[in-house]
Amino acid sequence: MTLLAERPSTGTRHPLRPELQRGFAPWAGGAVLLTLTVAVAVPAETWQGGWAETRDQMHTAATLLGIPMALAAGCWQGGRERRRRTGELMETSVRGSLPRFLASALPVAVWVAVGHLAAAALALLATWYCATGDSPYLVVPLVDTLVLACAALAGVVVGRVLPWRLAAPLLAMGAYVVLGVLSYDSRNALAHLSPLLDTSANRVPVWWQPIVTATWVGGLAIAAVLAHAAHRRATALLPLAAAAAAGALLVQTGDGLTHTDPIARRQVCDTSTTPQICVSARYEKLLPQVTQALSGLTGRLEGVENLPVRFEDRPGGSRPDEVQLPMIKPFGSSVVRGRLTDPEQYAWEAGMMLIGRAWCDRTDPAVGRTDAAVEHYLAPSPAEAYFDERDAKGSKADREELKARQQARARLLAMDEEERRTWLSEYFATAEECDPSGVPTL
Numbered sequence: 001m002t003l004l005a006e007r008p009s010t011g012t013r014h015p016l017r018p019e020l021q022r023g024f025a026p027w028a029g030g031a032v033l034l035t036l037t038v039a040v041a042v043p044a045e046t047w048q049g050g051w052a053e054t055r056d057q058m059h060t061a062a063t064l065l066g067i068p069m070a071l072a073a074g075c076w077q078g079g080r081e082r083r084r085r086t087g088e089l090m091e092t093s094v095r096g097s098l099p100r101f102l103a104s105a106l107p108v109a110v111w112v113a114v115g116h117l118a119a120a121a122l123a124l125l126a127t128w129y130c131a132t133g134d135s136p137y138l139v140v141p142l143v144d145t146l147v148l149a150c151a152a153l154a155g156v157v158v159g160r161v162l163p164w165r166l167a168a169p170l171l172a173m174g175a176y177v178v179l180g181v182l183s184y185d186s187r188n189a190l191a192h193l194s195p196l197l198d199t200s201a202n203r204v205p206v207w208w209q210p211i212v213t214a215t216w217v218g219g220l221a222i223a224a225v226l227a228h229a230a231h232r233r234a235t236a237l238l239p240l241a242a243a244a245a246a247g248a249l250l251v252q253t254g255d256g257l258t259h260t261d262p263i264a265r266r267q268v269c270d271t272s273t274t275p276q277i278c279v280s281a282r283y284e285k286l287l288p289q290v291t292q293a294l295s296g297l298t299g300r301l302e303g304v305e306n307l308p309v310r311f312e313d314r315p316g317g318s319r320p321d322e323v324q325l326p327m328i329k330p331f332g333s334s335v336v337r338g339r340l341t342d343p344e345q346y347a348w349e350a351g352m353m354l355i356g357r358a359w360c361d362r363t364d365p366a367v368g369r370t371d372a373a374v375e376h377y378l379a380p381s382p383a384e385a386y387f388d389e390r391d392a393k394g395s396k397a398d399r400e401e402l403k404a405r406q407q408a409r410a411r412l413l414a415m416d417e418e419e420r421r422t423w424l425s426e427y428f429a430t431a432e433e434c435d436p437s438g439v440p441t442l
Contacts, residue, residue: 078159219243
């Protein structure tokens with residue numbers, strides 16, 4: 001009798017491979033990808049084109065939607081053995097409790113992380129082709145990926161401890177409520193424990209904040225895993241201590257976790273115009289569009305004195321020799337996907353910025369008509385024709401006021417260039433005065 005030798009195995013199949021390739025984990029990653037993509041795609045015009053806006057939009061979606069989903073996915077995966085009634089069978093495995101736990105939990109954590117990374121990559125690509133300046137912020141999405149993976153691991157622990165089928169959706173809802181409450185009032189010290197850091201387009205986290213946040217969230221997740229599945233549960237004290245130290249640092253630092261972005265304070269200027277046109281270095285690629293939109297206005301002001309030195313676009317108030325540039329941010333109004341939406345409206349707003357009397361409580365009617373004539377000459381309002389037509393069909397007083405406005409415009413336009421330049425110089429010397437006595441009128 002001939003004994004046939006068994007064919008030697010060509011390789012050992014890793015226990016994680018089946019879980020990574022099929023089952024619930026890939027579906028969890030796909031759900032995270034789809035949810036985050038839809039969440040940021042709906043208001044895409046409010047962030048597309050700005051790297052900081054893209055960062056904040058993805059960070060908010062990853063925190064408020066991604067973390068609850070990751071917790072729910074992990075919780076559902078953790079309760080799988082109880083639903084299948086294979087828990088006792090798994091306990092007879094030669095592997096220890098921690099390897100068995102990781103074999104079930106890691107695929108979900110990996111796929112959730114992959115889903116978030118794919119969504120973040122799509123958002124970055126959507127901004128890349130119409131970026132207005134600055135550069136991508138890659139640390140924040142990487143830390144968010146780690147946070148979501150840790151949330152999935154913590155969810156598996158909850159799913160093993162609580163066998164209830166409704167544990168997963170309730171855990172997701174509870175996480176969403178907690179994150180919302182912590183983030184609602186930024187003055188609360190505990191709010192800084194939330195991964196949803198209160199940032200804006202002009203503010204960035206301090207360099208160590210992502211590391212501390214990852215330590216805080218990751219330490220809690222790892223401590224929960226070790227306390228549940230490790231042979232020596234006392235090993236959970238080490239990550240728990242690291243999480244406690246990180247949390248204490250976050251609470252004590254408070255508002256110091258963010259600071260003004262240096263690039264937001266730096267101005268990029270076109271010095272060939274009067275006044276000069278300066279935008280934040282974050283929107284450097286918008287400068288040619290802004291200069292083109294204001295070209296008619298700045299061309300008519302060439303040689304005029306008593307003007308501000310420049311239009312500026314910086315956080316905070318303008319300096320005495322500067323005037324605020326019309327709003328570039330927030331995106332979605334003046335700028336959408338790296339383009340000015342209405343150059344004529346933008347030029348009119350810039351002209352109005354030069355006339356400080358717009359903020360006076362009351363002005364003399366003759367001064368008001370003079371201001372309107374200067375506005376018409378520099379950059380007329382897109383709605384000017386509408387108001388003229390309305391007054392032309394209005395009462396006798398409306399028609400008389402329209403006639404007076406038109407006469408003031410005609411007198412300014414009838415001046416030769418030198419006379420008009422001299423008159424405008426005198427006018428802008430009093431452009432911010434509410435007292436009409438010294439204002440030259442038309």
